[in-house]
Amino acid sequence: MKTQNWIRVYPAAFVFIFLGLVLLAAGPRLSNAESTVLIDNTTPAFYNTDLDFLLDGTDMDRFPLAGTFVGEHIIFTTAPDLSPVDDILGNWLTSPVPELNGYWSALQVIPVAWPINTENAIVYALDAGGGASDLLATFYVDNGIHIWVNGAFQYGARDPLGTWYYDIPLGNLAPGLNHIQVLREDSGGIAQWAMSITGSPAPLPGTSCELVYVDHAINAFGVAIRNQQTGLSDISVAPTNANVDIPSFDVGTTEPVIVAISKVDVAANALARFAIEDLDSEQLPCDWANVVKQGSEVLTLEGVTQAQPLLTIHNGVPGFKKLHVTVEGETLSFDRLSDDFQLEQDISQLLTTGDDTIQVRGFGPPGTSATLLVSSGELDSM
Known part of the structure; x- marks a missing residue:
């Protein structure tokens, strides 16, 4: 034409x-x-x-x-x-x-x-x-x-x-x-x-924390931490029942830093709570958790902030059939879950106090599990 x-x-x-x-x-x-x-x-x-x-x-x-x-x-x-x-x-x-x-x-x-x-x-x-x-x-x-x-x-x-x-x-x-x-x-x-x-x-992303691999056979997990605006200054972690390997990196790098996590006791819940600092000295939290079915026990994350609006769930192998995530009394139910299935959920509307508590309960046979990440970020657009 x-x-x-x-x-x-x-x-x-x-x-x-x-x-x-x-x-x-x-x-x-x-x-x-x-x-x-x-x-x-x-x-x-x-x-x-x-x-x-x-x-x-x-x-x-x-x-x-x-x-x-x-x-x-x-x-x-x-x-x-x-x-x-x-x-x-x-x-x-x-x-x-x-x-x-x-x-x-x-x-x-x-x-x-x-x-x-x-x-x-x-x-x-x-x-x-x-x-x-x-x-x-x-x-x-x-x-x-x-x-x-x-x-x-x-x-x-x-x-x-x-x-x-x-x-x-x-x-x-x-x-x-x-x-x-x-x-x-x-x-x-x-x-x-x-x-x-x-x-x-578009403005480059600030600090991000992303689940990049899950190896169910050996209970190994990878989290990519990155800041493309100013670059990273420091990554610290408080682990529970987890070995966390933070590789050395150049201060100011804007490339992803891949953190390796493995569980100590594979039959128990595990946590890794990260504090990520950029070159402007701003800190952002990121929480990793692996939840294992243990009767009626509930995994609890305290001190979750409004800077962590993205919930990522990667179901295990074998994985839960159903998962309840409760944020300050408001429960999200994830039903009919498949093994090795990953999903993301925006929980920003549920984070109201800046010091919120998240409780996670899985439903399935003993030994079923799921991995969670509570981080900054937005849902991927389709």
Whole structure:
């Protein structure tokens, strides 16, 4: 699909060259949105220059023949047919990670000019941290461009003269590694561009505590502790019936620290109550517990704070058939539990005093168990 805005016809190629250079020198105007520059002309990317003239004439709106100086200003809302160059591009639009073949360069700064009448392709690999929203692209291109985000087509345009495009919306970036793919086109005169993509980065997560593995056969457990904002300063623990191995780590690290926990008496309940400090000297608690069916005995956690709104339950093997978690007199019932099943529950509405008590009771045959983590964080979005 295309949108035709206006028709312009110019008699000589020097008009393209002159006006294109003027526009490129003028630079983009500032976007209205206050955001962070994620990609610009200095951002390294993977580069494929082997398309040459192979797309010329396959789509006269997007890829006209070499030396075409007339035509319409067109906005494209659908992706181009690139099947004639599939073997050269490879799986460059594969998500989450493109599969780049031997036609692609290593990471390099992308030249602002390229051989006239040719096309080329670019893949930016962008670590978005906690994610980014409201991506906006502002760019000059002579002549055409197509843009994908993580393999999903977002925008295409072509102008016979070359022009600026401002604040083109490209959607959002997920946390972690993302890829932005670009195809540039030229049909004569000059072949130049300038590119800026901005976005609003999501704040990086603060202190988090996550259950990362449970080995039922040997009663071994792993908890990942991390702070991506300031980094970690200290991790301390008060264990009950548990051996806790906190590995050494560099102060200020933002990488996860994997804490290993094993039980001393596998037939009894176990606790590990962590105090986690970041570089701003702020402390956050995290409580790990393994509950074993022992008659009517109840495991009790005291002093749970409002900074621990996330309850993670990983049922054992064999596991409980039912589990009651009572917070200040309010009971949550988890029924029909399967072995080795994990779930998360937001308990923020039940934590009212800042010094709350949680009681856990499991229902099942003797020896059944479950592992719990009461921590900061939010439910994973589906």
